[in-house]
Amino acid sequence: MSDAHLHLPADPTSRERLAAFGLRYEVVASSDRDAYTGWFRADARGFHDAEPAAEVLAQELEGLAFRRTVGIFDDTIVDRGAPVATVSSWPMQLTVPGRRDVTAWAISSVTVSATHRRRGIARNMLEGELRTARELGIPLAMLTVSEATIYGRYGFGPANRQSPYEVDTKRVRWTGPVPEGRVHYVNRDDFVENGPAVAERQRLDVPGEVERWPMWWRRRAGLIEPDSEQSRRIRVARYDDASGTPQGFAVFHLADMDGFRGTVVVDHLLSATRDAEAALWRFLLEQDLVVKATADLRSPADPLPWYVDDVRGVRKTDERDHLWLRVLDPVASLEARTYAAAGRVALRVADALGFADGTVLLETDDRGAASASRVAEPPTGVPTLDVPIASLGSLLLGGVTAETLLRVGRVQEATPGAAVATDAVFRSPVVPFTSIWF
Numbered sequence: 001m002s003d004a005h006l007h008l009p010a011d012p013t014s015r016e017r018l019a020a021f022g023l024r025y026e027v028v029a030s031s032d033r034d035a036y037t038g039w040f041r042a043d044a045r046g047f048h049d050a051e052p053a054a055e056v057l058a059q060e061l062e063g064l065a066f067r068r069t070v071g072i073f074d075d076t077i078v079d080r081g082a083p084v085a086t087v088s089s090w091p092m093q094l095t096v097p098g099r100r101d102v103t104a105w106a107i108s109s110v111t112v113s114a115t116h117r118r119r120g121i122a123r124n125m126l127e128g129e130l131r132t133a134r135e136l137g138i139p140l141a142m143l144t145v146s147e148a149t150i151y152g153r154y155g156f157g158p159a160n161r162q163s164p165y166e167v168d169t170k171r172v173r174w175t176g177p178v179p180e181g182r183v184h185y186v187n188r189d190d191f192v193e194n195g196p197a198v199a200e201r202q203r204l205d206v207p208g209e210v211e212r213w214p215m216w217w218r219r220r221a222g223l224i225e226p227d228s229e230q231s232r233r234i235r236v237a238r239y240d241d242a243s244g245t246p247q248g249f250a251v252f253h254l255a256d257m258d259g260f261r262g263t264v265v266v267d268h269l270l271s272a273t274r275d276a277e278a279a280l281w282r283f284l285l286e287q288d289l290v291v292k293a294t295a296d297l298r299s300p301a302d303p304l305p306w307y308v309d310d311v312r313g314v315r316k317t318d319e320r321d322h323l324w325l326r327v328l329d330p331v332a333s334l335e336a337r338t339y340a341a342a343g344r345v346a347l348r349v350a351d352a353l354g355f356a357d358g359t360v361l362l363e364t365d366d367r368g369a370a371s372a373s374r375v376a377e378p379p380t381g382v383p384t385l386d387v388p389i390a391s392l393g394s395l396l397l398g399g400v401t402a403e404t405l406l407r408v409g410r411v412q413e414a415t416p417g418a419a420v421a422t423d424a425v426f427r428s429p430v431v432p433f434t435s436i437w438f
Ligand SMILES: CC(C)(COP(=O)(O)OP(=O)(O)OC[C@H]1O[C@@H](n2cnc3c(N)ncnc32)[C@H](O)[C@@H]1OP(=O)(O)O)[C@@H](O)C(=O)NCCC(=O)NCCS
Pocket: 046, 047, 109, 110, 111, 112, 113, 116, 117, 118, 119, 120, 121, 122, 123, 124, 144, 145, 146, 147, 149, 150, 153
């Protein structure tokens, strides 16, 4: 990863707009320890988290230094060391259909202090982040969101969904495959050591998956505060294939153990092969002294219900949006993925911020390769769809059909049948999913 994003100053347009309100919009360098610490304190406060413990802060200062940290400062407040708004961003690989990936601008830590909310600070910050990504030549931005009502106005659209699951483990019997490899208990360090290679083999399988950073592994394994009660509860199981190569991990803990009728809480299940996935689920569902298994953040298309005899013993307890995408360069974004069929479609993209506004002609061949180009007008006879920028983000990974978006008024057909023609090309055989928060 290049580190150009760490050195580019804060976007001049937003800097000027915020200066008019007496606010300073600045990149906070990780070498400026006091300012950097203030930034992390403000980020935690913005999400109503506890004040970070010194040992956590020390690790964040090192482990998240690959991110561009941006703050907005108000020199008239009492606690001047903490910004009144925070955002962080960095280039990260995003998987797109066709086992390919594209560099996307990941945005995180969006907070505005409760003392400064609803006066346009987030808008200036987000628009500034998008202009910065464009300046760096990054074709699209992405985030996982706390609320679904915030980011549509900046051109982000929900691109995939996530579900938590609950299994009545006493009701179900395993009927899925019983692979030849073995499940081992391993210590938490093993997840940090051997997990990244497994994730790297899995990453391109599913559109929507993203790279993970070293600190993600340590946090997931409970190694940021290893001696806390919560961390000590974490157990790790590893699946090795018949040749002894690690192919998957289950990170989990036991809850509600009163009366020996506990719940196995699956914190993360990672698998590079179908065998690993099956073996780890079987291991989790067949625990003794347990009556329930729960797993957050799984794909709505997870095979879990199909592994057992009584499919009603597995319930999806919710389903909601997860990854949101914002296309900045429609040509590069569309060319990054492959397509389901040969075809030609024109997308008339409406983007109030101007990045992607205009018509793009997408031509795909029967191997799925695409070429996209900006055109003044859609060529005669080419199916043409009017696409607000947020809907382009929703369509990109194949997580929703143009036909659905047409029905709800989120795209319009400029030529009859354009939605069906778009779907024939955009369809993805794999339901897009992102298995982490960032
Ligand atoms: C979300 C948050 C950053 C918004 O900051 P803000 O400076 O108050 O937002 P702005 O004043 O720039 O508002 C911009 C627009 O978003 C709207 N908006 C802001 N927060 C919103 C929310 N939580 N729900 C719905 N709309 C929201 C505003 O009404 C405004 O709408 P308009 O442009 O149509 O007038 C702030 O509420 C916050 O810090 N929340 C807690 C942390 C969080 O959830 N962050 C998001 C992480 S993904």
